[in-house]
Amino acid sequence: MDIFVSLDLNDAQVRRLRVIAGLDTVHVAGFPESGEQIAPEFLRSEIAFGNPPPEWLANAPKLRWVQLESTGFGEYASIDWPATADRPIFTNLADFFAEAVAETCLAGVLALYRGIDQCVRLQNNGEWLGDMLRPRLRTLAGAKVVLFGFGSINRRLAELLQPFDCEITSFCSRWSADELDNALINADIVVCATPDTPGTRKTFGIERLKCLSSSAVFVNVGRGSVVDEAALSRLLAEGKIGGALVDVTEDEPLPSGHPFWEVPNLILTQHTGGGSEDEQDRKVDMFGANLERFRARHPLVGIVGLDRGY
Amino acid sequence: MDIFVSLDLNDAQVRRLRVIAGLDTVHVAGFPESGEQIAPEFLRSEIAFGNPPPEWLANAPKLRWVQLESTGFGEYASIDWPATADRPIFTNLADFFAEAVAETCLAGVLALYRGIDQCVRLQNNGEWLGDMLRPRLRTLAGAKVVLFGFGSINRRLAELLQPFDCEITSFCSRWSADELDNALINADIVVCATPDTPGTRKTFGIERLKCLSSSAVFVNVGRGSVVDEAALSRLLAEGKIGGALVDVTEDEPLPSGHPFWEVPNLILTQHTGGGSEDEQDRKVDMFGANLERFRARHPLVGIVGLDRGY
Numbered sequence: 111m112d113i114f115v116s117l118d119l120n121d122a123q124v125r126r127l128r129v130i131a132g133l134d135t136v137h138v139a140g141f142p143e144s145g146e147q148i149a150p151e152f153l154r155s156e157i158a159f160g161n162p163p164p165e166w167l168a169n170a171p172k173l174r175w176v177q178l179e180s181t182g183f184g185e186y187a188s189i190d191w192p193a194t195a196d197r198p199i200f201t202n203l204a205d206f207f208a209e210a211v212a213e214t215c216l217a218g219v220l221a222l223y224r225g226i227d228q229c230v231r232l233q234n235n236g237e238w239l240g241d242m243l244r245p246r247l248r249t250l251a252g253a254k255v256v257l258f259g260f261g262s263i264n265r266r267l268a269e270l271l272q273p274f275d276c277e278i279t280s281f282c283s284r285w286s287a288d289e290l291d292n293a294l295i296n297a298d299i300v301v302c303a304t305p306d307t308p309g310t311r312k313t314f315g316i317e318r319l320k321c322l323s324s325s326a327v328f329v330n331v332g333r334g335s336v337v338d339e340a341a342l343s344r345l346l347a348e349g350k351i352g353g354a355l356v357d358v359t360e361d362e363p364l365p366s367g368h369p370f371w372e373v374p375n376l377i378l379t380q381h382t383g384g385g386s387e388d389e390q391d392r393k394v395d396m397f398g399a400n401l402e403r404f405r406a407r408h409p410l411v412g413i414v415g416l417d418r419g420y
Numbered sequence: 421m422d423i424f425v426s427l428d429l430n431d432a433q434v435r436r437l438r439v440i441a442g443l444d445t446v447h448v449a450g451f452p453e454s455g456e457q458i459a460p461e462f463l464r465s466e467i468a469f470g471n472p473p474p475e476w477l478a479n480a481p482k483l484r485w486v487q488l489e490s491t492g493f494g495e496y497a498s499i500d501w502p503a504t505a506d507r508p509i510f511t512n513l514a515d516f517f518a519e520a521v522a523e524t525c526l527a528g529v530l531a532l533y534r535g536i537d538q539c540v541r542l543q544n545n546g547e548w549l550g551d552m553l554r555p556r557l558r559t560l561a562g563a564k565v566v567l568f569g570f571g572s573i574n575r576r577l578a579e580l581l582q583p584f585d586c587e588i589t590s591f592c593s594r595w596s597a598d599e600l601d602n603a604l605i606n607a608d609i610v611v612c613a614t615p616d617t618p619g620t621r622k623t624f625g626i627e628r629l630k631c632l633s634s635s636a637v638f639v640n641v642g643r644g645s646v647v648d649e650a651a652l653s654r655l656l657a658e659g660k661i662g663g664a665l666v667d668v669t670e671d672e673p674l675p676s677g678h679p680f681w682e683v684p685n686l687i688l689t690q691h692t693g694g695g696s697e698d699e700q701d702r703k704v705d706m707f708g709a710n711l712e713r714f715r716a717r718h719p720l721v722g723i724v725g726l727d728r729g730y
Binding site for chain 2: 248
């Protein structure tokens with residue numbers, strides 16, 4: 111078998127992958143981008159590990175399985191498959207990033223509550239405000255938290271919040287607009303951790319964001335499309351929302367000139383929420399375990415429904 | 421009775437204090453500093469609420485009780501009392517700041533682990549690194565944490581760390597140097613939350629700091645004197661310690677030119693760890709409750725031993 115590998119691995123990780131692959135051929139392809147000409151090795155491969163350009167997939171006759179290196183797969187949902195094609199199985203890294211992303215959520219919220227972002231900026235300027243900062247700080251204990259989406263990230267976040275004795279309200283895929291709006295009115299913190307689906311897109315438009323109080327913190331670690339970014343920026347700039355942690359945006363990298371760069375009390379974590387020093391090692395482990403299942407014709411872990419959207 | 425009030429209160433808080441004081445006279449004195457001439461109202465007062473200049477105290481004949489607005493009282497330990505003086509009782513705000521300071525500890529550690537400080541700096545520069553940041557990030561789950569001092573702050577921090585399943589080792593007032601050094605060698609995180617006493621001063625000198633690994637995070641939220649600041653700065657600059665959260669320093673405000681302003685991977689929170697928007701309201705509440713005890717000749721809450729140091 112041929113395995114086409116298109117994720118960023120160091121030499122040791124590639125060596126380990128070759129050991130895992132055994133007699134199968136591993137093609138290490140770097141990081142091909144959309145618009146690049148389809149690699150000949152891709153056309154020969156039964157398996158792809160990484161996130162290849164979506165338009166390559168409909169034209170790869172031998173491809174049987176794609177192990178994505180992400181949880182999200184929105185870019186693969188609209189592939190124009192030939193009518194006669196045997197579509198490959200797609201697996202993603204569901205749950206893989208939950209610990210890291212939940213920790214980034216808590217890190218960002220606590221940073222806003224305890225003034226870490228302000229202190230970093232002051233330190234950059236060599237400026238000491240000290241006591242003057244104290245009345246701007248808050249404690250998280252007892253806060254009212256709305257979790258929008260209750261997959262592995264927000265479930266883990268709820269665990270991390272337990273010692274803070276927060277009042278948590280969570281919304282899963284079947285949510286009512288009235289219930290959500292009512293919860294937002296009293297919320298101190300809202301955390302969106304949802305995939306990009308027609309049902310989540312622009313859930314947080316201007317009217318819904320206006321439910322939030324001027325001290326509320328809005329967190330988005332799911333997909334950028336869930337929120338109207340212009341509306342969020344405006345309400346932050348006007349002080350009508352207290353703060354925001356934004357890990358994901360509609361366009362990444364965030365274009366220069368986008369209001370998120372300048373807006374006050376917004377922490378932009380540049381889609382690093384799922385990152386950790388052992389991330390790529392763990393991806394190789396995951397792939398190896400799924401490859402064993404694939405060879406043994408056992409069900410793969412993390413199979414996604416491209417049409418369902420998660 | 422006369423009550424001398426020298427802490428920063430807004431008009432509403434002063435009004436509430438006057439209600440609490442009833443027929444007693446409240447002197448609102450602003451924020452007198454060391455070296456200022458002793459206020460005549462102070463000489464008439466039986467009670468002081470706030471932290472008056474230490475040198476005033478030995479010369480206040482009527483003073484019977486000082487309610488400090490801090491937990492620390494090192495500046496009052498070396499007052500040169502007249503041999504014949506009836507020393508006033510001192511009460512402090514022990515435990516009052518535990519929630520806020522423990523949250524600042526966790527905020528700072530998570531900021532360093534999840535790259536919040538780096539992201540704030542990048543955002544300031546309009547720079548997107550995204551994926552390149554991910555291998556620099558860590559997760560807190562399972563970390564080895566050494567708590568130096570196990571008063572209300574570190575006890576609360578231990579609670580906040582419970583969902584992270586950290587391996588926690590704590591050291592109270594009777595600690596052995598060997599045990600501490602051994603714990604430091606394997607530590608991911610060290611949190612100092614101790615008062616300034618002869619027994620804690622310079623506990624973390626260059627030799628002990630060298631026990632830490634190049635990925636370890638050093639946290640000080642107790643008093644600046646516990647650590648050799650020059651040594652900590654040097655080891656951070658040389659990459660021999662991974663990061664630091666410093667809330668307290670030997671000189672505050674931190675002098676310009678101090679290495680803490682520039683050293684990499686150090687977050688300086690400017691002695692705001694105990695701060696919160698409701699801090700002064702809660703101080704007035706605490707004082708009111710102790711004032712009732714004082715009038716009823718019941719034992720006051722938070723009596724400190726000036727000689728013992730905590």
